[in-house]
Amino acid sequence: MTTSSATKRDQIVDELRRLILTGELARGARMPQDELAQRFGASITPVREAMRLLEAEGLVVAEPHRGVRVAAVDLERVKGIYVVRRLAESYAMRRAASRISRRDLAVARELQEQMTAAARRDDRAAVRELNREFHFLFYDRCGIPALRDQIRGMWQAFPWDVMLDSEERLAASHQEHLEIIDALDSGDVDAVAEATERHIWHGFAAITERLRGNVSPDPFDLDVD
Structure with a gap:
């Protein structure tokens, strides 16, 4: 991954984390990756990388055939x-x-x-x-x-x-x-x-x-x- 792509990924992670932890993105809300890419003016790659990082933090969950959602509180x-x-x-x-x-x-x-x-x-x-x-x-x-x-x-x-x-x-x-x-x-x-x-x-x-x-x-x- 290039430095610029990694930087974009980190920007997306920071903003999505903020939206989740302030409640602006509700628990259980769907997070379509194509819509997120359009929202952040990015390709799909940094969005996917951001989703993986947020999933590791327990903030989002990827479900087979259902996409990514904001995780419920564990x-x-x-x-x-x-x-x-x-x-x-x-x-x-x-x-x-x-x-x-x-x-x-x-x-x-x-x-x-x-x-x-x-x-x-x-x-x-x-x-x-x-x-x-x-x-x-x-x-x-x-x-x-x-x-x-x-x-x-x-x-x-x-x-x-x-x-x-x-x-x-x-x-x-x-x-x-x-x-x-x-x-x-x-x-x-x-x-x-x-x-x-x-x-x-x-x-x-x-x-x-x-x-x-x-x-x-x-x-x-x-x-x-």
Whole structure:
């Protein structure tokens, strides 16, 4: 594959991932490859390559004789991602706690205000992007770029669209972000990690409640299968 074709493929992957995770492409929606090629002004080759990458992430599914669709949320897959996110992100936040500046905290508060404003105008795409900026402001400070990149990969496979539909979850997330900021401001590394873990758990719990109608036991608990 040429460099230009690979670049086009990556552009298509990024845009389709964004559309899925903001809910603009609904779960179960068909994704005809010829229509996508026309939409992106591309040949069919980078579109097919993009579909393979998104399928590996669990965001689309290719069905014999039925084409490609946006995948339903695989809760077992999400459970595994949740457990690893909770381990990796709380550790990254412990490291970031001693590396952030007062300016970083001011930027975090500003991002949270922008997120609140975006939620009020029901701009879910902006909420998701600002939420990502908020968290990666800290993960970028953890001092291990490869760890930050691993976290980014897990975020790309997490069903943010399910949570973005919930006004209740957005309000709770706002409060949890403030708790994270306050813990960072206090310099209490354990409180930072605990606030981060609570935030990630509540997000996962919101997904299980949305999909199953009830909150499942926390799979991070060693006694829960």
